[in-house]
Amino acid sequence: MKMNGIMPLTTLDRAAKKMVGAVQEYALLSGRALGNLFRRPLYGADIITQADTIGVGSIPIVILTGFFTGGVLALQTSASLSQFGAAGMTGQLVSFSMIKELGPVLTSLMVSGRNASGMASELGSMMVTEQIDAMRALGTDPLKKLVMPRIVATIIMLFFLTIISDVVGISGGGAVAVLMLGQDSSQYFHTAYQALRYADLIQGLVKPIFFGFIIATIGCYYGMSTRGGTQGVGRSTTQAVVAASVFIIATDFIISRFMIGIFGR
């Protein structure tokens, strides 16, 4: 009977140790990969290959997501604003929402779904087939050759993908406002532009830097810690997307609060 009381505590203790160990491993992986940033060899070709896969390959989904998000924002907000006779403010609301929140967050979630999973499955497969060990045995640091290029490429490309998403989203909102709601196009784009301040742009462009880091490091961490064959690869892939998405949304809240504290808007 005594054992029954001890068992849950032991399990809890083991789970807590496992969690702390995972956080430590994640921090070490991220730190070492970043520490390798300026150490030779620089693996420029690998960074460009990853930038092409992560960035260029994600353009279609980012454009589609951005366009329809901007469109639905215009549709929903204009209905509410018109009740107060402020339908002309649609452009301002769409641009605010896209640049400060929806552009960075939705783009990151899309890229996370596409690339965090890709990284986890690719590195996970390499892990379970001993290719990572083979790389180490051949004198190459996998954190430098595989992880660092993915982090750099994701941060850079997510920054530009967010700009594309913002522009396409505002344009999508404009298309809906003008073509479906009959609003004046110059008024829409004028209010969208005039209402913006540098603080809003900074807030919208700082986020993808953090989100890009989260996507790449989480994807790589789950990939590099894969165990248990093909089933393990599948598990890592799912966990990477879930963890990256939750982290992105939680970090978005923290950054927004911090930025509002600094810029007052």
Add this chain to the structure above:
Amino acid sequence: MSQSAVAPELQERPPRDPVVVFEHVSIGFEGKQVLQDISFSVRHGETRILLGPAGVGKSVLLKLADGLLRPDEGRIFVFGEEISAMQEKDLYPLRRRIGIVFQESALFDSLTVKDNVAYRLKEERVPEEEIQQRVTEALRFVELEHTLDKFPSELSGGMRRRVAIARAIVSRPDLLLYDSPTGGLDPITSTTIIELVVKQRDVYHTTSLLVTHRLQDAFLLASHRFNKEANQMEPLPEGHSDEQTSFMILNEGRLVFDGSTHDLVHSDDPFLKRYLS
């Protein structure tokens, strides 16, 4: 093929210095002890065969020798350096002197055979012309020079194992580690792989540590030599075995035998008798 293609570079150390030394090494995973108090050494030019039933930690021992795993206790020296105390980043230059053939080949599946074999040379920024020449020579050594542009998935298991050997020897390593190079292969392909190991041993005298659970492969290796003129493996005279080849046997995490072929076959140890029968 020119000897320079796959022969180890001459080192300045005395030739009889041990290349690998294990001193009271132990390691365990998730509370289960895998290796306990393992001590042995591999001298320059020697080929040591590590035998043992499946799952006793033979591959773990080989990974320890390459610094891919760290022991819980004990010390490991390779080329006179204590790798068990070195940081990962300091191990990379040392590993460039070691060639390893993994159990399942561990070829990079997104690279062609040529790029797999050339991988280390490219990392070392060797000129393209030299890479081409050395890759072709290494693939010719394993008789696979016609597979340059194929991907690993397009090769049979035996061919993949031979490409893995070519990748291991292309950088002219001073030490070769073979992890069950014949595991999962048919007898004829296994003999082809063992012939390559014998060729590397007798023609280039590379220090080697070979892990296997297949007795027939181990004794084939000990009882044959490579005839350079005939370019094939041939048996040694009756009752003779290769002097540079010796055995270690691992059982339940402990080294239960360390000695010559003669000592092994004449041992009175009940476990060894049962194992060899």
